[in-house]
Amino acid sequence: MTAIEISNLTKIYKSGFLQRKTRAVDNLNLEVEAGEIFGFLGPNGAGKTTTIKILTGLIFPSHGKALLFGEKVPDVSMMRKIGYLPEHPTFYSHLTGYELLDFYARIFGLTPGARLKRIHDLVERVGLASASDLRVSSYSKGMVQRLGIAQALINDPDLLIFDEPMEGLDPIGRKDVKDIILKLKKNGKTVFFSTHILPDIEAVCDRVGMLLGGRLVSIGSIDELLKETLETLAVTVRDISEEVIAKIAESADAVNRSETNVQFIFTDANFCDKTIDLVRKHGGKIISVIPHAKTLEEYFVKRVEEEK
Amino acid sequence: MRILAIATNTAREVIRDKVLYAILIIGTILIFSVRFIAPMSVGEELRLIRDFGLSIISIFGILVTLFIGTRLIYDEIQRKTIYTIIPKSVKRWEFILGKYLGVALALLFVTAFLSLGFLCYMVFFNLPITLNIFKAILLELIELMLLSAFAIFFSTFASPIGSGIFTFILYFIGHFTRDILMFGKLARSEFIEFIAAQIYYVLPNLSYFATRTEAVHDLDINSYYLSFSIAYGLFYIVIVLAIAVLIFQKKDL
Numbered sequence: 102m103t104a105i106e107i108s109n110l111t112k113i114y115k116s117g118f119l120q121r122k123t124r125a126v127d128n129l130n131l132e133v134e135a136g137e138i139f140g141f142l143g144p145n146g147a148g149k150t151t152t153i154k155i156l157t158g159l160i161f162p163s164h165g166k167a168l169l170f171g172e173k174v175p176d177v178s179m180m181r182k183i184g185y186l187p188e189h190p191t192f193y194s195h196l197t198g199y200e201l202l203d204f205y206a207r208i209f210g211l212t213p214g215a216r217l218k219r220i221h222d223l224v225e226r227v228g229l230a231s232a233s234d235l236r237v238s239s240y241s242k243g244m245v246q247r248l249g250i251a252q253a254l255i256n257d258p259d260l261l262i263f264d265e266p267m268e269g270l271d272p273i274g275r276k277d278v279k280d281i282i283l284k285l286k287k288n289g290k291t292v293f294f295s296t297h298i299l300p301d302i303e304a305v306c307d308r309v310g311m312l313l314g315g316r317l318v319s320i321g322s323i324d325e326l327l328k329e330t331l332e333t334l335a336v337t338v339r340d341i342s343e344e345v346i347a348k349i350a351e352s353a354d355a356v357n358r359s360e361t362n363v364q365f366i367f368t369d370a371n372f373c374d375k376t377i378d379l380v381r382k383h384g385g386k387i388i389s390v391i392p393h394a395k396t397l398e399e400y401f402v403k404r405v406e407e408e409k
Numbered sequence: 410m411r412i413l414a415i416a417t418n419t420a421r422e423v424i425r426d427k428v429l430y431a432i433l434i435i436g437t438i439l440i441f442s443v444r445f446i447a448p449m450s451v452g453e454e455l456r457l458i459r460d461f462g463l464s465i466i467s468i469f470g471i472l473v474t475l476f477i478g479t480r481l482i483y484d485e486i487q488r489k490t491i492y493t494i495i496p497k498s499v500k501r502w503e504f505i506l507g508k509y510l511g512v513a514l515a516l517l518f519v520t521a522f523l524s525l526g527f528l529c530y531m532v533f534f535n536l537p538i539t540l541n542i543f544k545a546i547l548l549e550l551i552e553l554m555l556l557s558a559f560a561i562f563f564s565t566f567a568s569p570i571g572s573g574i575f576t577f578i579l580y581f582i583g584h585f586t587r588d589i590l591m592f593g594k595l596a597r598s599e600f601i602e603f604i605a606a607q608i609y610y611v612l613p614n615l616s617y618f619a620t621r622t623e624a625v626h627d628l629d630i631n632s633y634y635l636s637f638s639i640a641y642g643l644f645y646i647v648i649v650l651a652i653a654v655l656i657f658q659k660k661d662l
Contacts, residue, residue: 159496177500190489
């Protein structure tokens, strides 16, 4: 089943006296299957938050449509299956964490008993059990983010839409969020989240979509995306003559020299084998052969530069 | 259920606001300060006390309406607290209605608190309390509820300062719509007469809720007048909130 289906989605903002038009999302087409963890990637201003705000019914598209579980946004009965964490969430500061979650639970019509149990479970899960009786105004940024995740889960939704869920969290907090996302997947939930913290995407996502200038420029699994890029191999050797170094350097992409070692960087593995043979033939020593796969971050930077 | 949750949360937000306590304390002190002014009006003490007490309830009610009603929707959007409510299967009209009912509850609390202070004063000094006083307070509350509906309507598209100015102008004009109509007829200009007529027919006539003089002078506020004024106020509230919903329905948040 398709959890999210976006077709020809376009959002044009008009601003200023002259109603200057800005195309925040440009003819976006995207599908996310139920049970997937989908990472929505893109630099600031790429249109991630605009897309998410359309999906959650906060803003309206200029063209195109968005369906969640086959229902057009914002179908109210379908929205009951959604949990949403906005970017930089802010909450009613006059309430305590518990009161706030109780308020959201009441919106969903949970009974007092069910509310109590659900809130207790959630504050434990996001690590806010000891702070649930404190006013939200006294919460740190990380605690607010955890509270944001708790409120998104209050209705036990089938689809979680998180806008920058790792924002403001320390490494432990980020690990906790990743664990929550993975547990949600284990329970059959769909998670669609935007982030610019790329290692987090690599750690948890089944598929990734990259948005640049409001357009989807790449989509696929991490492996599929990184397959498009070349791996490099770093061969470090020692005890070889300048003549041999010069010969190998002709095929290498880069040569780095230290006092005792020489490192050759290859993008073609065949040259690596030839280098090893040549070094051994001339009595040199192989110190290390390290394959270096390009990270999503490098891929991301490359695509952004290409688009520029 | 959703409307009730939003309404009670809004009322709680208002009631937990420290500014409200300041308003209530100052209002109560002012009500009791009439003790020092009353002796100056020889033979008119009772009327002065009633007039003063009802005026304080009215002025402080309007202050609360302007202070809270005008920033309610605007703050929700600016602070982004609405971002975690609308996606929770809350219809936009439910949100507006919930916020409005929350303000109405808060106004009920403010009016009840100040009225209680006023009545305590009357009881303490053994002054007669008439049914007309309660009727005047009830109509005052309806007027405040109508003004807060307008404040919410303005705040769907204007800043709190803008909404505050619009609401205050509306309050001012609302008490003089009949005079404006008369002025239009006397102006001998078709254009001015047309504008005056539009103001008279479009804006609410708030003088229907101004029964302080009757309460002060023990003049009758009959049931028909009371029922008509309440129905008139509620009718306007529904219309104004419906227009607010229409605007809010298509608004990008």
